[in-house]
Each structure stands twice: as C-alpha cells, then as structure tokens.
Amino acid sequence: MSRPEAEDRFDDDDYPAYTMGRAAEMIGTTPTFLRALGEARLIEPLRSAGGHRRFSRYQLRIAARARELVDEGTPIEAACRIIILEDQLEEAQRINEELRASEAGSRSDEQPSR
Known part of the structure; x- marks a missing residue:
C-alpha cells in the first residue's frame, strides 16, 4: 500500500479504524x-480478519449520540429509534433543499430576458 492511500484512510469517516x-x-x-x-441495529461494526469488531469515526459519533440520550434517561431501544428518525429527517431536509434549489434554477432559466 502506498503512503497516500494510508493517509486517505485517516480522513475517511467510514474506515473501521x-x-x-x-x-x-x-x-x-x-x-x-x-x-x-449493534444488537439494536443502530450501528453494525465491520469485522477484522480475526473476527474482532472494528468501528469507524462515523459509527462512534452515532454511538456517542446514543450514549447522551441513554445518560439522560432514555431507554436504549428508544434512543436508537430517535437517532434513526433524526438521521431520516436530516436526509429528507437535504433532499428537499436540493429539489428547491434545482427548481429555483429551472425557473430562472425559463424566464425570458429583456
């Protein structure tokens, strides 16, 4: 493996480090x-060749959010559901914003110039 590839992994949020x-x-x-x-299917760690669980930075951010909710008294199953719903909402908002921007761009292209 070349050095640049190894350095890229440090920047990869999904690399199971x-x-x-x-x-x-x-x-x-x-x-x-x-x-x-993992049992609640909130995060699914990858497995090393030896079968050991390996986690990415992205998974650790999700786990940290779950820990915050559980520390506040939320049952773990509910915390996992909340995080999944938050993620779905964020994705829907991102898609909505992209569609609005695309629609606005289409409208400005259709207007005749004077």
Missing part, C-alpha cells in the same frame, strides 16, 4: 453498550 476497547474508551462507555447498539 477503532477496536472495541478503544471505541468504548473514546466515547466513555463500555464494550457491552457498543454491543447493545
């Missing part, structure tokens, strides 16, 4: 909590 123990330490929780998020 963190072991279970390191991931739990980074977000201040336990491996059991991370396993529970």
Whole structure:
C-alpha cells in the first residue's frame, strides 16, 4: 500500500479504524453498550480478519449520540429509534433543499430576458 492511500484512510469517516476497547474508551462507555447498539441495529461494526469488531469515526459519533440520550434517561431501544428518525429527517431536509434549489434554477432559466 502506498503512503497516500494510508493517509486517505485517516480522513475517511467510514474506515473501521477503532477496536472495541478503544471505541468504548473514546466515547466513555463500555464494550457491552457498543454491543447493545449493534444488537439494536443502530450501528453494525465491520469485522477484522480475526473476527474482532472494528468501528469507524462515523459509527462512534452515532454511538456517542446514543450514549447522551441513554445518560439522560432514555431507554436504549428508544434512543436508537430517535437517532434513526433524526438521521431520516436530516436526509429528507437535504433532499428537499436540493429539489428547491434545482427548481429555483429551472425557473430562472425559463424566464425570458429583456
């Protein structure tokens, strides 16, 4: 592997760089909590060749959000559902904004120039 490819992985939010123990330490929780998020299908860690769970930075951000909700008293299943709904809402808003921008661009192209 060449050096630039290795450096690209550091910038890749989806690269599974963190072991279970390191991931739990980074977000201040336990491996059991991370396993529970996997069982709830909120995050699905990749597996190393040896079968060990590996987490990406993106997955750790999701897990940290779940931890915040659970720390506030939300049951883990509800926290996972909230995060999924928040993600769906964000995606819908992004698509809506793109459609509005596209529609506005189409309207300005249709107007005759004077």
